[in-house]
Amino acid sequence: MTTPSIVWLRRDLRLADQAAFLAAARKGPVIPVYVLDDEIAQHRRMGAASRWWLHHSLASLAADLQALGSRLILRRGRCHEELAAIRRETGARTVHALHHYEPWWRNAERAVEQQFDLQLHHGNYLAPPGTVTTGSGGLYKIYTPFWRALQQHLPPPTPLAPPARLEAPAYWPASERLEDWKLRPTRPDWSGGLSDTWSPGEEGGRARLAQFVVRAQRYEQRRNLPALPGTAMLSPHLHFGEVSPAQVWHAVADQGGSVDTFLGELGWRDYAQNIILQFPAYGGRNGKAQFDALAWRTGPEAEADLIAWQRGQTGYPIVDAGMRELWHTGWMHNRVRMIVASFLIKHLLIDWRRGEQWFWDTLVDADYAQNSVNWQWSAGSGVDANMFVRIMAPLTQSAKFEAADYIRRWVPELAGLSDAEIHDPVRRPPRYPRPIIAHAEGRARALAAFAAIKGE
Template sequence: MASTIVWLRDDLRLDDNPALAVAASSPEKMTVVYVLDEASPGIRPLGGAARWWLHHSLSALSAELESKGSRLLLRRGAAAPAIRELANETAAGTILWNRRYGLPERTLDAGLKEWATGEGIEATSFQANLLFEPWTVRTGSGGPYKVFTPFWRSCLAGAEPRLPVDAPQRLPEPAAGPSGAPPAGDSLDSWGLLPHRPDWSGGLADTWAPGEQGASQRLEDFLDGPVEEYGTGRDVPGVEGTSRLSPHLRFGEISPFRIWHALRERFPRNAPADVGIFRSELGWREFCWQLLYENPGLATENYRREFDRFPWQTPSDAELEAWQQGRTGYPLVDAGMRQLWQTGWMHNRVRMAAASFLVKNLLADWRLGEAWFWDTLVDADAASNPANWQWVAGSGADASPYFRIFNPVTQSKKFDAGGRYLRGYIPELSGLDDKRIHEPWKDPEAASGYPEPLVGLQESRERALDTYQRLKAL
């Protein structure tokens, strides 16, 4: 009897997993497989923090599958030959997966579908990780949107996103290979996803609970309070005002459909404006994926091609390390970069300030920052990470104007007036009062051990604006 393969990628969950749900409704035996693909052309290898998350997410998923009567098979290598080999081993008649939207991934999936058709194998893909697939949201002229607001307005004017599918109560037993036993796979530990010598992940483990259960708990905690004050709370880095669902969404431990309808259920009518603001953040995720779908080189190429002529300055090793390590002399930037290193995450308001400092006050190429965030963020997303860096740099779609330069002092005074966030990550400033903590260079004795400002804000701002004016004149 033929068997079914469910190929998991960025959808490490049982709940609202269309590919898994279809397989669970079939009488065929099933193989659930994850392939660590760092070899296929164009596939971007995960950064260090994401690899840590993946290890723990796969471990949690494996336990969940076993509790339902199934198991998780792990294989490593180029995905297409790995799936073809597995199909032959298990006499698979069906291969199911949930769609991805980057060009290398789409190319790989299309090639596998073509091979399966030639072999008489049914290969079917499903919508699982985006509420609105990129090709379904189009302007009146049939092209993609380049500005978020009309994009999101168009999404909201369409059909309501489908209802999520509950996790199966039981799953088919694993398919057997030629020996009569389930196919052999790798051990998770053999992949070496976790850091060692040194192990820098202690702060990540203290902050996060990767896996589907952790994602569900995050959503519940958010709906029980912060969502109703999200409009203001999301801008205050010293409080838990955001959902922190981004890494769970990145690895597909929770579906956007589940989040969307959880909001509908919690607020069936007259939802607070804050709920709509949070829902629009889901929209920004959708918009970023449309940008990547239409612009596959988003992580390496300027969306606005005039920025190809922008004279970025190469920072010295000392300057770049000071930014990476949170030693720029500007507390908001430094607190954010230290939060990133300790927890694998940074508050979004602070991300914008830290990114602006790099690309505008230091005039460093945005790609340097994008690459650092890719390596250190647990929620490093192939679409949102480059799209947001280009937004700050001014080179992206619907971008912040280049002349908008975040002043880290003004930002910290406004959004962290009492210095709660700053004190949480910069112990050198513990002796400063609420006013002086934002400008520690004015009281160097009380801020002993904290570095002097790397550059002057006014001078570096003027340099950035002058450079941009010269670009416009070209």
């Protein structure tokens, strides 16, 4: 019988538009493998919300594979060691996988190719990271010229159909039980809001995309209004590879209206990968060295402020609504993400890395490249970033983007207030806190800290 090939899965948990599966299927028997490797990622091991999502996504993929007469092999440990063990059990000498660009996955790929014929395929981005180059052949650091250049590579290829069948190997290697990985919380089980909000897996991704297609043409008009269903909410499905960016592009590109604005946001995802390809440590290192000298607040008072921010108890309704939405659903509206990030960095003068770490643990779409790039954009420390001196006024933002109903949903203590009162309530219920810092005071403190590193 033909020697089987391994399909090594990571953030590409789908069958449609999955080049690794199709390439392996053309060669003969296929062994789909997912290795839970917490060691190679070290401090970037998946956070709690992502692990909840991973459990359900793997369960969904296993069911889809079973329908094709195949199965999903689960192993836990170092990727190259577990794949090598499967080689000894089955004789497999070729591994097919999609390219990944996080620094730990690139390290893993180098380790795997020492022992296998590693065949890497594209498919997780609109264009392969590293291929969108300047006139001199370098990589872009600024989004706007990157996006212009990326459009010369678009549209992406037509999405590939899923394999009609997957030939089983003569011998299946041993597999661990998903339940034994304990990816879901138990004591306490805080995942009820996640279950109510999401359907992880390829089918759930297709359904979410279909829901967005019908409103994609109004994206520009509604994307900044957190009380309305304006954004796509596709980010976790894209992160785990349950839908491909090519599938999303081809589904929405011809919808008209303001869909081009959404496509630009899809391009931002490619841009973020382009940045970590150049700066692998971007999640913990300032893009601008000047910010290494900024005097972030530390100590007990700063830690108490950080906890208040994490718990949605800052006394700023729009900030608190966003942080509570995050805790309940593992997701936060994009406009509100910018507001809460600016508040932590500038009003509270707390290092952006503390916020990035909290998002890493609590977001179901926690993506190393996008999380890092977005936080550094808000901090002003990134290679392409908002200026630090542009400080979002949360009370103004809340009213401007009509967040009253959004606040009522996530801060029920304020639900009885009128639209005029709710953004900055004078009458506060006893159980809702006063603002932990006044806007003017926080702004002045932030500007003074920034002036110090500029030598003013």
